[in-house]
Amino acid sequence: MTIKKVCVVGSGTMGNGITQVVAQAGYETTMVDVKQEFVDKGMNAVKASLGKFVERGKIGQGDMDKALANIRTSTDLKQAAKDADYVIEAVFERADIKLPVFQQLEEICPKNTILASNTSGIPIGLLASATKRPDKVIGMHFFSPVPMMRGLEVVKSLLTSEETVKVSLDFGKSIGKETVVVKDSPGFITNRIIPLVMNEGAKLLEENLASMEDIDKIVRLSFNWPMGPFELCDLVGIDVGVDLLEGIYQQTGWERYKPAPLLKRMVEIGYLGRKVGKGFYPLFGTK
Ligand SMILES: NC(=O)c1ccc[n+]([C@@H]2O[C@H](COP(=O)([O-])OP(=O)(O)OC[C@H]3O[C@@H](n4cnc5c(N)ncnc54)[C@H](O)[C@@H]3O)[C@@H](O)[C@H]2O)c1
Structure with a gap:
């Protein structure tokens, strides 16, 4: 199967990043959102990002x-997806919003079109159930910021065909990503690991074992990680972390994914991290 035309549904953080890398790789790319102002915002983000690459001499x-x-x-x-060979859905992380999108794509797209989702944890099999082509539904889990992050989790449901996996791996490679295939399971690989780091950091602080800055410092220096658990929480969003933990906890009952009470308190008081200008820093520290 040859991919020429790609449709990206959603022009938010992930949608515009995906649009950029797909277009840079030479594909005819259509980015669609529900309102013109959202599409314009997405396009401005693409232009700003490409502009930075030019400024730095990367392109x-x-x-x-x-x-x-x-x-x-x-x-x-309809207009955006009607002749797409490959669709990547990147709308809000809500099954009640994603499922109707997949239902519509089933109606709109040619029979051979592959329908991919950038979901962080909604089962791919569930999204596939909204279509009559479950073998052509797959997860393409990109990371933020998409133009910078090289990893791409390719999520295979019980019904995804080997052909769809192969085409998706080739496509991922063609847009400059390094891929791994993972089975359709709660949190995939990356979202099984990252929220545990956030949760364990919060538990260490609850137990008052060391200061927040010291916990971040020793993790950074000992593992050569770019940031410690609290810096990570503030970057990713504490609400996002809690949602990831709760999503896995609800699906599996695994105790280790029960969100630490401190994380929930942070969300309740609106300290969500960098996106709102307040999170673990500065609440528990001076940085
Ligand atoms: N932000 C991240 O770091 C990250 C990382 C990996 C995966 N994801 C996943 O990617 C997806 C998108 O996340 P995001 O951070 O870009 O969200 P976002 O809120 O920045 O953007 C979502 C966009 O989808 C649009 N949208 C909603 N319903 C739509 C519809 N029916 N048709 C077209 N557009 C619609 C919204 O208007 C919005 O512009 C989610 O599933 C999320 O879990 C996010």
Whole structure:
């Protein structure tokens, strides 16, 4: 199967990042969202990101112009997806929003179109159940910021065909990503690990074993990680961390994924991390 046209559904943080890398790789790319203002915001983010790459000398102005020329935008899913070979859905992380999108894509897209989701944890099999082509539904779990992060989890449901996996792996490679295939299970690989780091950090602080800064410092220096658990919480979003933990806990009952009470308190008081300008830093420290 040859992929020429790609449709990205959702122009938020992930959707615009995915649109950028797909367009840079030379695919005709249509980014669609529900309102023109969201699409415009997504396009501005793509332009700003490409501009930074040019400024830093990573790509030339000609590359930026070519990538932008490959992008179309739309607020009409039918028009955007009707002749797509590959669709990547990146709308809100809610099954009640994603499922209707997959139902519509089933109606709109040609029979051979592969329907991928960038979900962080909604079962791919569930999304596939909204279609009549479960063998062509797959998870393509990108990481933020998409143009910078090389990893890509390719999530295979019980019904995803080997052909769909193969096409998706080739596609991932063609847009510059390093892929791994993972079975459709709660949290996949990455979201099984990251929320545990956040949770354990919060538990250490609850137990008053060391200061927040010291916990971050020893983790950074000992593992050569770019950040410790609290810096990570503030970057990812404490609400996002709690949602990931609760999602896995509800699906599996595994105690280790029960969110630490401190994380829940932080969400309740609106200390969600960098995106709102307040999180673990500065509440428990001075940084
Ligand atoms: N942000 C991350 O770090 C990250 C990382 C990996 C995966 N994800 C996953 O990617 C997906 C998108 O996350 P995000 O951070 O980009 O969210 P976001 O809130 O930044 O963007 C979501 C976009 O989807 C649009 N949208 C909602 N319903 C739509 C519909 N029916 N049709 C078209 N567009 C619609 C919204 O208007 C919004 O612009 C989620 O499933 C999330 O779990 C996010």
